[in-house]
Amino acid sequence: VAGFLSSARDVFGVLIVALTSGLILLLPVGLAVLLGARYWSWWRFTFGLEHDHERGGRPVLRVDSGVFQRSVRRIPIDRIQRVEELRAWHHRLLGLACLRVDTAGGGGGGEVDLDALARSDAAAVRRQLDDARRAPVAEPAAGSAATVAAPVEPEVEVPVLALGTRRLAAAGITGSQLLVMLAVGTWLLQLLEDVPGAPSAEEAVAGAELPRTVLSIVLGVALFGALWVGLAAAAAVLTYHGFVVRRVGQDLVVRRGLLDVRETVVPRRRIQAVRLEQNLLRRPFGYTSVRLVTAGDPERESGQVLVPALTPTEVVELLAIALPGVRVPPLEKAPPVARRRAVVRRLSAAAVLVAAVALLLPAERSVPVAVGVLVVAVVLGLDAYRGLGLGRADALVATRTGSLVRTTWLVPDARTQSVRVRRSFFQRRSALATVHLDVAGLSRGARVVDRPERRGAELAVEVLATVPR
């Protein structure tokens, strides 16, 4: 039933096609095919835990699926990067859950959804996966080729942090939800204007008999602002409601959500990097968002754990648990020659904008706009230079970039897959280089921007020196 409900979008698609094409008689056939295919697909989907004798009896999650093309996947339990329990609206309606198991594979092939499990079954499967993952490697019994399962130690549960509604609302008001709400609002207005016979927004405002006083305009703007901010806050509260992080043995367990409830288990040793982000609005409040990067499909970074807004003390506490034994080093500034590069980079982008403005506007209006754009570009360039930072300690690289949004990456050397040192034509003239640290689970790796060429090369060698030989 949950499978059918989750294909509500497909059902809606069939309905639209049937109604718009006038082939309403084909609607029952379309729905029967769709639901039949769903049922068959569900019938063919089976999973279970088995033991891989070629890998010393280590447990493997086996998933059989496919209607026309049968597929058998065997995922070694110790390769699982993350387990997430998702309870969307249709799951909650039916008392079900979906278990999402992520591995390091990319391109959409790295995850398996065990959908529509009864809650008790989902909990039991999760327990089995956790027990199998946490169990020490079985030792061969004396005089026998068989293996003896080692006992599983009971896990200690420690609360790490919890975010209240007020904090979540603050995160929404100062975070990306603000832009999302603006985009949604614009889209809705567009949609309303597309309704046949409906007036455009300008016509509606012009036609409305509103008092045209300064006070009414101020009130109108304030009302719009309050609505916008309120919606952003509400969106964040809905998404992150009841946000709690717990440490259970060697895992971090994160729970959140009001309508769609998610509980994600991240083995701490699978954390590849940590991203700290602070935008212009959050800087005065000292709030930072923290993303714990685990390996998986880089196109699905949203599947990674994101803590929306933490105070500096909470960031330190979370890092102490996410990257145990790692000290975040102080950041050193980029060399002065990098200042020119930072400014020129933004000026080049601004020059394109200025050229477009010059083409579109008359000279008397384009000149002040162009001057304004260039001044903003210089200010952003100087701010970006101030934001550049690099720190090294305890086999970890800390690197900071960005202007409007400051991003700090913490990448343990042991998690770096490869390193690229890039020098553009202009960087070579200033003897600078940018070092890219390639990490699993990211579509764009962490960057150390504009460091002296020699330091860049040294850093690349240092980082990879810890790779086991």
Next chain:
Amino acid sequence: VLRLWRIEAAIWWAVAVLVLGGLAVLVVLADAEPWVAVLLVAALVLLGGLALVAPGVRYRSWRYDVGEEGLLLEHGVLTRTTSLTPYRRIQHVDVASGPIERSLGLGHLVLHTASATTDAELPGIPLGDADELRSTILERAGAGDAV
């Protein structure tokens, strides 16, 4: 591999000739501004020059070293890139070859790590050597899961 890149550049130029040349002919037939046709022909000549020179410049900028511990690549003309990929990070290695490569007896080797951004592709490997090179690299990669 230089020959391969020259053939590829010639093919791209031929496509440009078809597209830009066709547009130039249309411009002339439509009695449009003559400078548009001149501009298109100039672009074609420029692209032709690039197709002639670029493969040699690209070839001279390419270096690679299949070392004991990892793969070192250096490439790029305007932006120079040095990539280091330790073998222990490798998940799998692909040997691939397109039709032009096959006609020259060449293929390219792609080393995949758990990161989607790793830059580890070796072009112009003789097909006879590619499998052996792949086996050597996989042997050095060992059996860890690297993530």
